[in-house]
Amino acid sequence: MPHNATNLEPRPLPSAAAGLAPPAAPGAAGAGPGLPSVPAGDELRAVEAGLDTLQSAGMSPRRDWSRILLPLAAVVVVLLVWQLLVSMDLKRRDLVPGPLDVFASLSRLWTEGLVQESVGTSLQRGLAGFLVSVAVGTPLGLLLGQVAMLRRAFGPLVSGLQVLPSVAWVPAAIVWFGLTDATAYFVVLMGAIPSIVNGLVAGMDQVPPQYRSVARVLGASRLETALQVVLPAALPGYVAGLKQGWAFSWRSLMAAEIIAVGGTMGYGLGSLLDQGRTLSDMGIVMSAVLIILAVGILVELLVFGPVERRLLRRRGLLAGSTR
Numbered sequence: 001m002p003h004n005a006t007n008l009e010p011r012p013l014p015s016a017a018a019g020l021a022p023p024a025a026p027g028a029a030g031a032g033p034g035l036p037s038v039p040a041g042d043e044l045r046a047v048e049a050g051l052d053t054l055q056s057a058g059m060s061p062r063r064d065w066s067r068i069l070l071p072l073a074a075v076v077v078v079l080l081v082w083q084l085l086v087s088m089d090l091k092r093r094d095l096v097p098g099p100l101d102v103f104a105s106l107s108r109l110w111t112e113g114l115v116q117e118s119v120g121t122s123l124q125r126g127l128a129g130f131l132v133s134v135a136v137g138t139p140l141g142l143l144l145g146q147v148a149m150l151r152r153a154f155g156p157l158v159s160g161l162q163v164l165p166s167v168a169w170v171p172a173a174i175v176w177f178g179l180t181d182a183t184a185y186f187v188v189l190m191g192a193i194p195s196i197v198n199g200l201v202a203g204m205d206q207v208p209p210q211y212r213s214v215a216r217v218l219g220a221s222r223l224e225t226a227l228q229v230v231l232p233a234a235l236p237g238y239v240a241g242l243k244q245g246w247a248f249s250w251r252s253l254m255a256a257e258i259i260a261v262g263g264t265m266g267y268g269l270g271s272l273l274d275q276g277r278t279l280s281d282m283g284i285v286m287s288a289v290l291i292i293l294a295v296g297i298l299v300e301l302l303v304f305g306p307v308e309r310r311l312l313r314r315r316g317l318l319a320g321s322t323r
Helices: 042-058 066-087 099-112 114-146 148-163 166-177 181-205 209-217 222-233 235-259 269-279 282-314
Strands: none
Touching (some): 099 114, 099 282, 114 148, 114 181, 114 269, 114 282, 148 181, 166 181
16 A cells, blocks of 8 residues: 655654743643643732731620639639538638638628729829839830840849849838828839839840841841831730739738838738738628729730730731731
8 A cells, every 4th residue: 555755754853932832830820731820929919918808807806704614613612612611611701711701791891992092003003113113124124125145244143133022111111201102102112013024125126137137137236226127026025924913012012011111101901901800800801802803804804915916916926917
């Protein structure tokens, strides 16, 4: 059977110029036939924004009632156990009053105006002393965190002051300032400042060193780096130091008010506690303890809790946050 000679001639391979495109680089748009294209540049940012929107829509904010119901349930359980122990008559009722007895004393103190006066006086002292502590402790913390020589010199001293019980300063404060409000303020400052300084320094230690390097490359001064780069990056540790500083200041204030009674010292919650001790009235003592506890819990729930959650949410560290 005859064959056509032209069919036996080898055909040239198709070249790139003849329509065969070179292989696409990995990760580029149009990676090849049958493969999904990978967006780049503005398209990639648009995809990320769409994913964030979908995630936000799938996690619509709902009120978490467990934050309210669980603490209330815990309080109810504590009150029931307290009442059960009192009903067993293990101790005399005047030594261990029940919840109803304490609430009766609390109602009487409220009617006499002692609750309002003591809470107002202690809160005014505590808040004023804490704000002064923040104003003093923040620049000190920045200085110790930025200057290594100062930190090596004064860091152990600040840590030692933090673990020193603040009540140890009360006798010295009475000798120096007498029975005046200055005694309470001094004890509050000595309790809060070391915690704020150490909290800020600990937060600065967690800042990646690349942040400082980038700031230097961009021409930022040392002060600008500390205030505009390091301090915002160290906010979680700083807020933790503020929270601990408030706890130390509140405890220090109660100790000062219990010991330093009289003179020009106003009537605070510590004075209410001392009055209950003097009168051997456990109803007053337990009422003052419950008020001190309630103030501490309210400050945590209304001030530090929201600030901490908002900070963590903005950094994407809280469940349900998209960034």
